[in-house]
Amino acid sequence: xxxxxxxxxxxxxxxxxxxxxxxxxxxxxxxxxxxxxxxxxxxxxxxxxxxxxxxxxxxxxxxxxxxxxxxxxxxxxxxxxxxxxxxxxxxxxxxxxxxxxxxxxxxxxxxxxxxxxxxxxxxxxxxxxxxxxxxxxxxxxxxxxxxxxxxxxxxxxxxxxxxxxxxxxxxxxxxxxxxxxxxxxxxxxxxxxxxxxxxxxxxxxxxxxxxxxxxxxxxxxxxxxxxxxxxxxxxxxxxxxxxxxxxxxxxxxxxxxxxxxxxxxxxxxxxxxxxxxxxxxxxxxx
Numbered sequence: 001x002x003x004x005x006x007x008x009x010x011x012x013x014x015x016x017x018x019x020x021x022x023x024x025x026x027x028x029x030x031x032x033x034x035x036x037x038x039x040x041x042x043x044x045x046x047x048x049x050x051x052x053x054x055x056x057x058x059x060x061x062x063x064x065x066x067x068x069x070x071x072x073x074x075x076x077x078x079x080x081x082x083x084x085x086x087x088x089x090x091x092x093x094x095x096x097x098x099x100x101x102x103x104x105x106x107x108x109x110x111x112x113x114x115x116x117x118x119x120x121x122x123x124x125x126x127x128x129x130x131x132x133x134x135x136x137x138x139x140x141x142x143x144x145x146x147x148x149x150x151x152x153x154x155x156x157x158x159x160x161x162x163x164x165x166x167x168x169x170x171x172x173x174x175x176x177x178x179x180x181x182x183x184x185x186x187x188x189x190x191x192x193x194x195x196x197x198x199x200x201x202x203x204x205x206x207x208x209x210x211x212x213x214x215x216x217x218x219x220x221x222x223x224x225x226x227x228x229x230x231x232x233x234x235x236x237x238x239x240x241x242x243x244x245x246x247x248x249x250x251x252x253x254x255x256x257x258x259x260x261x262x263x264x265x266x267x268x269x270x271x272x273x274x275x276x277x278x279x280x281x282x283x284x285x286x
Contacts, residue, residue, distance in 0.1 A: 006041055006082040008114070008136050008180040014213070015202040021181075021214025023084075023204055024222075027053050027070045031219045032077035042204075043078050044116065044216060045071045047086040048145065052220050059145045062088045064102050071110030084138050085112040089146045092117055096129045103130055116183065118144040120170020124177040131178030139174035141167055141195075142208065143186035156207075158191035171195045171203075183216065184208040186234070207234030 004010075014021055023042040026032045027049045035043055049070055050056035064087075071085040085106055092099040103115055114136035117123055127137045142157040151157070158164040168191070171182055181202045184192050189209030196203045196212055205212030217235060220226050224240040255261035270278065 005080050023216035025218040029073045029077040032074040036078040036081045042082045045074050045085040047088050060089045064091050068110045071112050075111040083112045084114045084116050086116045092126050099126050118146045121173040124173045127177040137179045139179040139182040142184045156186050158187045164191045175199050175201050
């Protein structure tokens with residue numbers, strides 16, 4: 001019997017029971033299918049698709065239509081996995097009505113089970129309104145890529161008392177607003193552990209140390225599915241499919257050039273009699 005898809009309540013119970021939550025960020029049908037077959041608990045359709053799939057310099061150019069498009073592919077593949085989708089830059093910072101309209105589109109058209117929003121106390125009212133409307137929400141604190149220019153780049157957060165206190169307060173504000181989980185990105189291990197200890201909802205870390213309630217990595221990072229593949233301190237490589245893909249394509253190109261592909265086992269022939277009627281001769285290999 002296949003395991004049931006996770007729910008928000010089961011994820012909270014996993015925290016209470018000390019069972020770690022595995023999350024992978026994926027963006028299309030084949031990657032989501034493989035992630036589900038591998039047994040991942042949660043798939044995140046991140047706006048990091050801007051960097052990873054679109055080749056953008058940041059997540060800021062990613063639109064709601066982009067996220068919906070990729071979420072559709074993921075939910076079509078991972079029918080038994082809990083799927084969370086990012087709300088893109090500036091789609092949840094206007095009026096509550098405008099924010100809920102975009103969130104509603106993502107839920108209805110993308111068919112995800114939850115949305116993720118970056119920010120702390122300043123977006124708590126939007127989180128609360130979304131939860132009241134029936135939308136499960138994941139928060140995102142620490143390094144928030146949508147604010148990368150404001151915070152001065154991709155830097156570890158919570159390294160001083162002021163930052164740490166604000167992030168702890170923000171985490172509590174998101175919990176109070178009704179978020180059922182929080183992603184902590186590039187935060188110190190000590191701060192992540194303290195936030196995790198003080199919250200009743202799960203924390204999912206990425207570059208946030210081993211003391212979170214779960215971990216998330218990007219599909220392309222953990223499999224080195226990129227070119228060039230830049231090493232990142234927070235990432236462990238579990239397979240190097242980038243080299244395998246490159247080498248496989250290079251071998252194909254070589255065989256096309258030397259005419260060893262396609263060989264006879266890849267080739268189709270007409271019936272001898274029909275070939276004779278059509279072309280006045282037998283196939284060339286006869």
